[in-house]
Amino acid sequence: MDVQIKSAYQKRALTSQLRRMQRSLRAFGARSRGDSALPRCTPSASQTQCTEKPTCWVFAVAIGILVEVSQGPAPPAFSIRAPCIHKILPTFHCLRTKLNHSMKGAEFCFSMLLFLLGGPVLSQGISLYNPQLLYDEEGGLYDPTMLRELNVIFEDDGYHQTLVDAFFNNPSLRIPASVELDGVVMDSVGTRYKGNSTFCLPNESGNVKVPYNLDFNHWVSGQTLLGYKKLKLANAWVDPTYCKEYLASRIYRKYLPTPEINLMKLNTQGQYVGLYVNTESINKQFCQKHFGEEDGVLFKCDGAGVFCDENGEATNGGIPDLRYLGPNIEAYLDSYTLKSEEGWEALVDLIETLNLNPQNLGDKLNIDRALWAFAVNTVVSNLDTYNGYYVHNYYLYQDEEGRFQMIPWDLDNSFVGAVMGYSYWNPNEVYHFDPFFSSFDPAWDVRPLADFVFNHPQYRKQYLAHIRTILSESMDMLALEQEAATMQALVESAASQDPNSLFGMNQFSNNVHNAFWADWGFAGILSTVAARVDFLTSHSEVDVLDPSISLVQAVNGILEAQVTDATTVELLWTNNMNAAEFEPVEMVDTGVSGDVQAGDGVYTATVPVGANPEFLFYIRASNDEAMSLKPARAEYEYYIYDASATADVTAMSARSDQTWTIAPNPARQSFRLVNCPVPSRIWVRDVQGRLVKEETWNGEAIDLVDWERGLYMVSSEDGLTARLVVQ
Incomplete structure (x- = not known):
């Protein structure tokens, strides 16, 4: 059941994508005008193989690439997209959709070349802000791959009745306990019970498995558990x-x-x-x-x-x-x-x-x-x-x-x-x-x-x-x-x-x-x-043809987006790195105001008046029935435009081949880069993408005395990025 339902939704979405591709390709001036349509992809008797392999090959590649691109917050680089074709081909069978395969071979091949060479996002001074870097790294308190064991010891063995009474009569009351985790013991941790129905239901049956609220900073200033001041345990x-x-x-x-x-x-x-x-x-x-x-x-x-x-x-x-x-x-x-x-x-x-x-x-x-x-x-x-x-x-x-x-x-x-x-x-x-x-x-x-x-x-x-x-x-x-x-x-x-x-x-x-x-x-x-x-x-307002946005790029101060199935396209921007309210600016496909060719589906807008050299933006496209955003997770994710830089779309994303680290981390007074070549140009940004520090690092400790507490991203000239927690 699960696969059928999932496939039905994907089939509708991919059918829509392919139809958009057909319409977009036909807008180009030079294209093949042959009379013969591509042969249909028809299932064999086994319903698992295709009788028209060339056609199915082409459409499998197209759909495979679309699926690949839909995964994750940023599109894959060309080096990943190209070999993905060979990975996809052996696994795709005939798609039993009601597509009318009327695209000409030249149109389709041209579209694939455009996609593989350009991809859905070309970054020239554009980077994608990735808020997932705000969450705990491997080994942190909330690492989902670890099952830790917390040991709580109260001075009074009658703690349970004390905390039950406090729950009803003095909810803010905490009693001290020592807490041990991974061999580290913390004293005077303020402890109370929490919850509502999840407290009442077990408590009424005499069950001691009730929710806990532990405050490590309640009596001991600055005390934390792996960097966190409070722990909330639900039952x-x-x-x-x-x-x-x-x-x-x-x-x-x-x-x-x-x-x-x-x-x-x-x-x-x-x-x-x-x-x-x-x-x-x-x-x-x-x-x-x-x-x-x-x-x-x-x-x-x-x-x-x-x-x-x-x-x-x-x-x-x-x-x-x-x-x-x-x-x-x-x-x-x-x-x-x-x-x-x-x-x-x-x-x-x-x-x-x-x-x-x-x-x-x-x-x-x-x-x-x-x-x-x-x-x-x-x-x-x-x-x-x-x-x-x-x-x-x-x-x-x-x-x-x-x-x-x-x-x-x-x-x-x-x-x-x-x-x-x-x-x-x-x-x-x-x-x-x-x-x-x-x-x-x-x-x-x-x-x-x-x-x-x-x-x-x-x-x-x-x-x-x-x-x-x-x-x-x-x-x-x-x-x-x-x-x-x-x-x-x-x-x-x-x-x-x-x-x-x-x-x-x-x-x-x-x-x-x-x-x-x-x-x-x-x-x-x-x-x-x-x-x-x-x-x-299947909902009538969900299952509609929504606009498609791709090929977002910046060229000489002009922001461009390839858009289909839209009646209005807007650039929403802000100078505020705290992602305040974004202001809309119309994007046009009229051949004027920086737009190269009218009606080609490429919508443009100049850098907004009043925008800083570095500002945040995303694209919004609408038609009578639906709206689409790019990035799709906007406004939680957004693009950062930097007029002075050529940024990679994966900027501010951690890399798996990290060769240097930060120590100590978390840090209070200072930090160093361990195994980072000297000298190295480094940049430090806060969680909202604001540049905090830029310097050539020569191996000395970087002072944190005047820094705000919180999370920072430290990047080096070799393209690596690491997280720094300042306490």
Whole structure:
């Protein structure tokens, strides 16, 4: 089932790509005018071989290249694209599509030459910003290939009852514990229990496997665990696979800032408590890591209601739905939790703008980031979110530009998870959850932000473009199955020995593939993905002809993009290296204003007036039905234009043949390059791509005294790039 569904979606997408190629080629003045069409590719009796091998060879190459290019954030270099043909040919069989193979041989060969020689992106002073470098490297606290064992020792053996009492009566209370990891012991770690339903459910049954919050910096200033001040351990109480939150996080992080996740064993007082999900805290460190700053307003958007009190009774709280409740701060205290020192006025201002002056919302909210959050929620069937069943599980951070950024949180019910419940008996209730809430009762569904963006023509198209990107990049059934299998192989022993798990090992393995019923419905990962992908790819607003953008380049101050199936094409740019609001500039294909030839599908724009020598940009193309972006993950990814340099498209991407390293790393006072030739020209940029330092390095330590804490990219003249963490 999974392969058929995946192939159906790819077939539609590739058919569209080939048709665009046909139209684009026919626009060229010189082309073959022969009357004979290419022979059709027809299956043999076995349905596995092609009777017209030359034709199938050509189309297999075309489709193979398109598939290759669709993988990852940047297109492969020519040296990779050329041999990939030989890799693809033996594996491709006849494609049973309804294509009309009417392209002439000369047209097709010319198109292949254009592709192989040019590729979809030619960089002349253009580099691609890669935010994946912000995440932990191999060996870091959140390295998913490592299963670490954390040992927590409390001075008082009665710690559990103390922390349970504090959960209900004094939630901010922490008690000290010593924590050991990999032979390193840290004292006076502030420890408390956390969670809501995931605390109440095990606690009510006398199970000690409850979620933990450990603050290494609470009493000992500067103390960290592998560079992190806080550790949050979730108990995966409703996830038999231990994989749902992890797999979801790997998808979310491609498109917007997302907490990192891996798995960890926990012992307390020398006893194995169980296997936990280790989730990065959203705090100042997180904001510094992703936004290059940490002093803005931060809210956790979860109501004050609790799943249980000391008597086991639930209490009601507000709903963080961004409804305007008036100017008084008190009206919002029950729906949002302030995590910074101040910020209520800023939140009320955002909510007021959304509800009363939505035309100005872009000044208060990074709308594209919210659209990405909504799109991933929709595709991975995370219904425990703002645009799902229950409005909560997100943070809002206001950056120095005054715009709030939406950050996803608590992804344990991704792939439907325990939200399935009684829908187990009618699963399409969750699998076919409408991406626009069209089937919901408006009185029940009051969500001003969703209402605004879904009823705004541009934002609706943008949201749908993001959905298509996620479907094409991140919902590969075989890849998800393999990733789950790899994680489960790593933790299988720890899961089987977990004395406090709610589920058995049969559910541990089977729930990856299928839903099951145990007095409640728990959705399977792959069964959810299969049904969800089938539904979304057939949706009338998803399954449309969207514009195609390729061949982005800069030549003598002119920015160009090859675009088909678009009525408007825009360059969106900003000077702000913190990726503030991008400004649109029209790109033209009229033969004037720097455009070489009218109607050739190459749209151009001059460097915008007011742009710095180095600025950020991406391309947006639209038609009546759809929108496309380049890079497809914009605005999380974007191009950096540098008028003074010829940059490689993989700039700021780590290379596997790294020959020098940074030490110490993390660093506080200074650092050196180990095994780097002397002298070497080096460049240091912050996480937003801003140049911090440029010098000829002669082997001496580089002083960090005046540097801001955070993540930096150090590049050398040999083209290598390494990450530096400044604490």
